[in-house]
């Protein structure tokens with residue numbers, strides 16, 4: 204019952220996000236309708252295939268990435284076909300095969316896991332189609348370019364925020380609910396968190412109760428795992444590392460059921476996450492300006508579609524280490540920002556989420572207190 208309610212809430216948030224991001228982004232209305240249908244855009248530009256991984260793991264993919272990539276690709280005169288594999292690896296493979304058969308000029312993939320991304324990139328290479336790893340780096344893969352954020356930094360921001368929220372609470376007990384073990388980003392988030400938290404666990408400032416990676420970023424499974432740990436620990440917890448807003452939401456539901464309210468981290472600055480931050484149910488979220496990620500990807504795709512690798516190299520001036528493939532991948536790595544109650548309005552001012560989506564019901568008076576005008 205509870206998970207059904209949550210799932211519905213997540214769908215609602217996703218829909219609201221889509222509307223918001225489109226409006227905020229002021230994307231020129233495509234005459235051919237949404238690119239999600241697979242219908243060619245009217246520009247007649249060079250064709251680029253984009254495959255997003257999921258909808259349920261985070262409201263970001265449909266809410267931010269899809270509309271922002273669509274607008275950015277159009278601005279570069281590209282004809283983007285943007286699809287979402289909905290967490291299904293067979294669907295992902297089918298979409299990739301079809302885009303490769305259609306001879307897209309560039310393939311942009313945010314893969315469900317590294318192995319799948321690696322397989323898709325290898326197939327694309329045999330058809331001479333350049334691949335950009337979008338947001339998630341495929342370890343051991345062959346994509347020449349990667350666009351994302353400084354994901355270790357994301358984890359550091361989460362760790363720093365939790366440490367500061369628990370300051371003065373000697374021996375505060377922490378539970379960590381992490382992302383998918385098959386997503387390199389989840390590993391980087393964890394590594395960043397541990398840079399801050401491990402010394403504090405070691406010197407007894409904080410006490411680690413349990414840490415668990417959650418397969419496929421399954422938000423509901425994250426909530427259930429957290430509940431088990433909480434029960435095993437006699438109902439005691441002082442702070443929670445939740446790798447993203449979706450996991451945080453499921454954990455906050457469990458905390459509330461147990462009459463608890465403790466600092467919880469998050470990520471993605473989703474409308475539901477921002478509301479939880481304003482309510483004080485979630486201590487922080489991480490805002491990753493996905494519009495910049497989409498724009499860098501579109502610029503890179505435009506250069507690669509023209510076969511201009513020196514222009515592409517001029518855009519992807521950073522590198523990300525692939526420890527499995529033992530290679531440095533040319534990258535664009537953008538900067539994440541911590542959001543707490545004090546600066547929720549930054550996300551709204553930046554045009555990612557509308558005040559009207561966040562400041563509803565019980566959150567309305569909290570918005571006023573946080574300086575968010577509607």
Ligand code: BGC
Nearest residue numbers: 260261339386388420447471
């Ligand atoms: C992304 C996060 C997202 C998570 C679950 C990660 O790879 O970087 O923004 O919350 O996947 O979808």
